[in-house]
Structures are given as structure tokens and as C-alpha cells.
């Protein structure tokens with residue numbers, strides 16, 4: 001990326017050699033991004049990240065179907081729920097399909113939600129809190145039968161599991177570079193060839209008129225490289241082995257702990273626990289002191305202190321939601337770090353339980 005932030009400063013829209021060099025870099029990045037989801041480069045719209053991709057997919061489709069009906073799920077990221085809410089207040093109707101206690105959507109619920117005004121379904125591929133992987137190809141069959149466009153927010157799945165737009169049967173798919181070790185502030189929306197949506201950002205006509213504005217060349221170079229590097233089964237296996245080790249140690253060593261979300265239909269890097277009698281926020285602070293970066297809800301909503309709508313939709317009560325913690329392993333983590341994390345967690349959970357108001361209720365040893 002560095003040359004494209006310095007010496008290679010040409011604007012990819014310029015015809016001179018400096019511009020053409022940037023244009024070539026953009027083309028190469030787009031090819032690598034397309035490759036990770038088995039799309040063709042012409043189907044890749046570069047965006048600033050999945051928030052923009054989701055907004056473009058949903059609002060761009062809605063602009064061609066005024067007053068129509070959208071199906072989404074109760075566990076989507078706010079970058080899907082908020083544009084849906086905006087459309088609801090503009091006269092569209094939206095159905096939010098539920099999830100089971102294991103965090104998985106039943107395709108029959110999508111089928112039941114279809115009306116003759118439904119033009120779009122937007123269902124995430126993998127959930128950002130509990131990591132559950134949704135049955136998108138089954139949902140795709142339902143959408144095809146009814147002539148409904150299918151969008152999936154695949155931010156958490158790309159690079160973690162194999163994602164193929166044709167096998168999934170989706171019309172649009174959102175991704176973000178920083179979820180696969182790429183730079184922040186760049187992402188993409190796959191739009192199947194022949195699918196029409198309204199552009200949201202108008203101006204100089206870049207990206208085939210679908211998103212005007214000078215491209216983030218260095219960002220695309222970094223995102224492209226990250227996509228190329230993430231197409232590696234050994235990385236995924238490494239993350240899964242570390243995650244499984246962590247889960248095994250935590251559940252064995254720390255009593256009154258539950259594991260949330262389906263165990264098998266799950267991305268390989270995600271572990272999500274409830275430690276009864278403690279608060280997830282307190283755990284984060286204590287773990288930070290131990291050099292461990294953890295999270296409760298999605299990283300994006302942590303500052304708003306909202307109770308997780310995902311855990312609520314899965315049927316967890318307030319006490320279980322409060323004690324929940326998400327730990328994700330990265331490709332650069334080691335077994336030693338898993339042992340260290342499980343040890344730190346055991347220590348801080350015990351410290352917090354010693355002063356917990358639930359001490360009597362659970363008789364924590």
C-alpha cells in the first residue's frame with residue numbers, strides 16, 4: 001500500500017502514466033477482491049466498508065421498488081437494520097424473521113414472510129456476535145422461486161469460511177477489508193451481473209456510475225492483498241483449532257459458564273460465552289489489564305451501551321446477556337496465547353464473582 005500513499009499519487013481516472021499506474025493497481029485489487037467470493041471483477045463495487053455496502057444494496061434496490069416489502073432478520077448488524085428502519089418510515093414494510101435459541105434462522109420463516117410486494121431479502125451470512133452461519137443457499141432457493149433479490153452481509157464470513165456467490169445464489173454481498181487483516185475504511189459490494197440497483201452517490205461517474213468519487217487506491221491495494229492472503233485453508237484451520245482449544249479450556253475451568261450459538265454452523269474464529277454473575281463490561285476492563293482484547297456486543301455498538309438485540313432474539317434473559325463475552329482469535333494468535341487467555345479469564349471471573357451480588361444465588365466456589 002505504501003507507494004500508493006506516497007510516490008504513486010496518480011489519480012486512476014487520469015490518462016497520463018501516473019494515472020494509468022494507479023488504474024492498474026485498482027484493477028489488480030478488484031481482481032483479488034472478486035476472487036475471494038468467486039465473482040468477476042466487473043461485479044465488484046468498491047465502497048468505504050460494509051456499512052456503505054449494506055446501505056447501497058438495500059436503499060439502492062428500494063429506490064426501484066417504492067412502497068415495497070423487505071425481509072430481513074432479527075439478528076442483523078445495525079448497518080442493515082438502520083437503513084431498513086429508515087425505509088419503514090418512508091412507507092416501505094419490513095419483516096424481521098426470528099432466530100432459534102442457537103442463533104440460526106429457519107428458512108421456512110423466510111418463506112412465510114414473503115408477500116406479493118416483497119422485492120428484497122437481506123440476511124447475513126455470519127453473525128458478528130455469536131458467529132452463527134445462516135442457511136443462505138436455502139433462503140436463496142426461496143427468493144429465486146418468488147423473484148426476490150437476495151442480499152447477504154458477509155463481512156464476518158469472507159476469509160473465514162469458503163464464500164462463493166454462485167454456490168450461495170446471492171444477488172448482492174457485502175464485505176469489509178479490515179475483517180480480514182486489511183486496512184480500515186474500504187470494502188466492497190458484489191452485485192451480480194444483470195442486477196439493477198440505483199446508485200446512492202452521484203458525481204463524476206467512477207465505478208461504472210455506481211459510486212462516484214476518486215477511488216481509495218491504497219485501500220483497494222491493501223484489501224486486494226488481504227483477500228489474496230485470506231484464501232488459505234490452513235489459516236482457517238489454525239483459527240478453528242485455537243478457538244476450539246480456548247472453548248474447551250474455558251468450559252472446563254470456569255463453572256457457571258455457557259457457550260452461546262450453534263457449535264457447528266459457526267465461523268472458525270468466534271467464541272461467545274456467558275459467565276453468570278458477572279458483567280461483560282467489567283470482564284473487558286479486567287481482561288484489558290491482562291493484555292487481552294475482548295468484546296461484548298458488536299464492536300460498533302459497544303459505546304451505545306445497548307443490550308444485544310442478537311442475544312435477546314436468541315431468547316437469552318437479561319442476566320445471561322449481561323454476563324456475555326465475545327472472544328475472537330486471529331490468524332496471528334498462538335496456542336500459548338489461548339492458554340494465557342483462558343488462565344486470565346479464570347482469574348478475573350473469580351475476582352468479579354467474589355464481589356458479585358449474585359454470590360449467594362449461585363454459591364460460586
Ligand SMILES: Cc1ncc(COP(=O)(O)O)c(C=O)c1O
Pocket residue numbers: 048049050051052077079124126127128153155156176177185187298299300
Ligand atoms: C456483520 C457486520 N456488518 C457490517 C459491519 C460494518 O462494517 P464497517 O464498519 O466496515 O462498515 C460490521 C462491522 O463490525 C459487521 O460485523
